[in-house]
Amino acid sequence: MSDMKNNGQMPGNPTDESVEVNAGEFSLRLYVAGQTPKSLAAIANLKKLCETHLADRYTIEVIDLLVTPQLAAGDQIVALPTLVRQLPEPLKRVIGDLSNTERVLVGLDIRSKTASTP
Amino acid sequence: MALKRKNTSAGTTHLTALRKTPTGIKGLDALTLGGLPAGRPTLLCGAAGCGKTLFAMTFLINGVNEFGEPGVLMSFEERARDLETNVASLGYDVADLVERKQLVIDHVYIERAEIEESGEYDLEGLFVRLGHAIDSIGAKRVVLDTIEALFSGLDDSAILRAELRRLFAWLKDKGVTAIITGERGDGQLTRYGIEEYVSDCVILLDNRVEEQVTTRRLRVVKYRGSSHGTNEYPFLIDEHGISVLPITSAELGHSVSQEAVPTGVPGLDAMLGIGGFFRGSSVLVSGLAGTGKSTFAGEFVNAACARGERCLFFAFEESPDQIVRNMQSVGMNLRQYIDNGLLDFQSARPSLYGFEMHLARMNRDIEQFNPQIIVVDPISAFRGPSFEIHSTLVRLADICKSKGITALFTSLSSAGEQMTESERSVSSLMDTWISLKDMEANGERNRVLYLLKSRGMNHSKQLREYQLTDNGIHMVDAYIGPDGVMTGTARIAQEAREREAALSRKQATERRRRELARKRSAVERQIAELRASLETEESEVETLIQQEEARELTIGSERSEMATIRGVRP
Numbered sequence: 198m199s200d201m202k203n204n205g206q207m208p209g210n211p212t213d214e215s216v217e218v219n220a221g222e223f224s225l226r227l228y229v230a231g232q233t234p235k236s237l238a239a240i241a242n243l244k245k246l247c248e249t250h251l252a253d254r255y256t257i258e259v260i261d262l263l264v265t266p267q268l269a270a271g272d273q274i275v276a277l278p279t280l281v282r283q284l285p286e287p288l289k290r291v292i293g294d295l296s297n298t299e300r301v302l303v304g305l306d307i308r309s310k311t312a313s314t315p
Numbered sequence: 316m317a318l319k320r321k322n323t324s325a326g327t328t329h330l331t332a333l334r335k336t337p338t339g340i341k342g343l344d345a346l347t348l349g350g351l352p353a354g355r356p357t358l359l360c361g362a363a364g365c366g367k368t369l370f371a372m373t374f375l376i377n378g379v380n381e382f383g384e385p386g387v388l389m390s391f392e393e394r395a396r397d398l399e400t401n402v403a404s405l406g407y408d409v410a411d412l413v414e415r416k417q418l419v420i421d422h423v424y425i426e427r428a429e430i431e432e433s434g435e436y437d438l439e440g441l442f443v444r445l446g447h448a449i450d451s452i453g454a455k456r457v458v459l460d461t462i463e464a465l466f467s468g469l470d471d472s473a474i475l476r477a478e479l480r481r482l483f484a485w486l487k488d489k490g491v492t493a494i495i496t497g498e499r500g501d502g503q504l505t506r507y508g509i510e511e512y513v514s515d516c517v518i519l520l521d522n523r524v525e526e527q528v529t530t531r532r533l534r535v536v537k538y539r540g541s542s543h544g545t546n547e548y549p550f551l552i553d554e555h556g557i558s559v560l561p562i563t564s565a566e567l568g569h570s571v572s573q574e575a576v577p578t579g580v581p582g583l584d585a586m587l588g589i590g591g592f593f594r595g596s597s598v599l600v601s602g603l604a605g606t607g608k609s610t611f612a613g614e615f616v617n618a619a620c621a622r623g624e625r626c627l628f629f630a631f632e633e634s635p636d637q638i639v640r641n642m643q644s645v646g647m648n649l650r651q652y653i654d655n656g657l658l659d660f661q662s663a664r665p666s667l668y669g670f671e672m673h674l675a676r677m678n679r680d681i682e683q684f685n686p687q688i689i690v691v692d693p694i695s696a697f698r699g700p701s702f703e704i705h706s707t708l709v710r711l712a713d714i715c716k717s718k719g720i721t722a723l724f725t726s727l728s729s730a731g732e733q734m735t736e737s738e739r740s741v742s743s744l745m746d747t748w749i750s751l752k753d754m755e756a757n758g759e760r761n762r763v764l765y766l767l768k769s770r771g772m773n774h775s776k777q778l779r780e781y782q783l784t785d786n787g788i789h790m791v792d793a794y795i796g797p798d799g800v801m802t803g804t805a806r807i808a809q810e811a812r813e814r815e816a817a818l819s820r821k822q823a824t825e826r827r828r829r830e831l832a833r834k835r836s837a838v839e840r841q842i843a844e845l846r847a848s849l850e851t852e853e854s855e856v857e858t859l860i861q862q863e864e865a866r867e868l869t870i871g872s873e874r875s876e877m878a879t880i881r882g883v884r885p
């Protein structure tokens with residue numbers, strides 16, 4: 198993770214898409230609270246990213262904590278929006294509006310950290 | 316500040332006092348004059364191991380048990396199960412409270428390695444969780460323990476700070492009374508400086524080690540909108556929970572009693588002008604090792620229990636059994652009073668805590684036992700800077716005086732004339748000071764006592780010898796010889812000498828009396844002789860006179876006869 202930061206990888210940089218380490222089914226859960234700009238941005242960013250990198254092998258569940266607040270404790274939600282990777286194991290989280298695609302890909306182990314470094 | 320604004324906007328001029336939420340921690344409520352500010356967050360900070368979490372838990376549990384206010388604990392460090400175990404040692408059944416929906420424990424777990432940050436976020440999730448927990452049981456009290464853990468779990472401290480500010484404002488809007496704990500940082504109250512967001516009330520806990528003795532202390536750093544005790548106060552965590560030593564009244568306003576409490580030693584009662592100590596006074600018994608300080612204390616307690624008074628005996632050098640056994644040897648049966656509940660012993664090694672902690676403990680014991688008499692044996696066991704000893708003993712003496720408890724302190728003097736540290740520091744506090752001394756003379760050691768002072772009564776100024784006998788303490792009349800007070804065999808020798816002198820004086824008197832009697836009889840004899848000789852003379856003279864008269868008569872008659880014969884006619 199720290200390698201990434203040091204190299205100052207910029208969002209939207211052209212990346213080598215051939216190195217993808219996880220090939221299984223992705224079960225993703227996105228926690229948001231209401232229709233805030235951050236929530237909407239996160240949902241849009243996630244959909245775009247999944248279409249690009251995980252075509253046909255992902256499921257997304259969006260949970261609005263304003264409707265079901267009791268679910269927040271179960272997945273240890275503190276920050277919002279939070280993206281939780283339920284499957285494959287182990288559990289992974291990415292917080293924020295997911296505008297930094299690189300960080301999301303690394304956070305979800307879709308792309309290995311070392312391979313992404315040019 | 317919020318209060319002021321509200322008043323202005325409402326257009327009213329009268330001031331409403333700040334509402335307070337009692338913590339149920341007695342001393343703390345006393346020194347904050349009622350508790351924490353109601354509906355506002357309070358920051359509780361201190362270094363690791365200060366008891367922040369226990370304090371916060373006690374606040375919540377007391378809230379449920381004593382004030383019927385449900386609470387929420389959001390823990391960022393310990394899991395719910397660990398917390399339950401930790402407070403179980405204080406006798407709290409947390410699982411039961413959770414079961415009864417009076418308490419919610421939510422463990423917030425943040426593992427940095429599991430989290431990747433991408434883009435903007437906020438802590439709305441935390442708000443949702445907390446809000447849900449509060450609403451689910453109608454909580455009035457909230458504890459966030461230790462919220463600064465967020466800083467180590469998340470990267471963007473700018474977001475965190477903004478969100479914390481929002482959180483505290485939100486808590487205020489919710490109207491819950493919150494405690495936020497924070498780890499003490501370098502040069503500031505908390506590591507990440509969150510004190511700048513929680514500005515209503517700040518309490519600092521401290522755990523200092525001085526000369527290998529730990530004392531926990533508490534200080535109210537600030538309390539907006541309320542006056543409060545500003546000193547550091549020792550507090551105690553033990554199997555009875557948390558207790559803070561309350562501030563005693565700063566002014567000396569306690570009412571005094573004229574009643575005398577017998578000392579248990581008749582001879583000593585007689586030395587004190589009123590026949591004992593004043594009730595509610597402080598008494599110091601000081602002396603060298605082996606002068607019977609504890610025995611005096613024992614006599615005092617024994618007599619008090621016999622009158623049916625409740626006594627609390629704080630022993631710092633001996634175990635209760637040992638004291639009972641030792642007192643048995645001088646004819647006191649203290650066991651019976653322990654059995655019938657009039658007497659209670661509290662023993663502890665002085666080094667177990669700092670003496671301030673001892674004081675906190677003693678105060679709690681006094682509250683619980685409600686005695687008329689306490690004994691502290693000895694105060695010289697406390698080690699520490701003299702001003703601290705003084706300030707704590709002042710407080711103890713104050714507590715006793717305000718409750719009308721007669722307190723007897725013993726103190727071990729050092730050899731020589733110098734006062735020990737503890738004696739010097741407490742001497743002015745004591746109303747009565749009995750000094751026990753050893754007198755060495757003629758190859759033996761004897762015990763004497765004198766009243767160094769006794770306020771408000773005329774008392775004996777004499778040195779008096781006393782003996783520790785099978786029947787308790789026995790006061791003996793002292794003999795003042797040319798070299799001072801005579802004690803022991805010297806006194807006995809003196810007594811013998813005096814008896815001898817008295818005898819010889821008696822004999823001399825007898826002798827004089829006999830001589831006088833003899834003289835008197837001699838004189839009387841002489842008088843008798845003189846009188847006899849006088850009488851003899853008298854009778855002789857009488858005889859002579861008679862003879863003379865007779866002769867006269869005879870001569871006269873003869874003459875007339877002769878005349879007749881001669882023929883002279885009358």
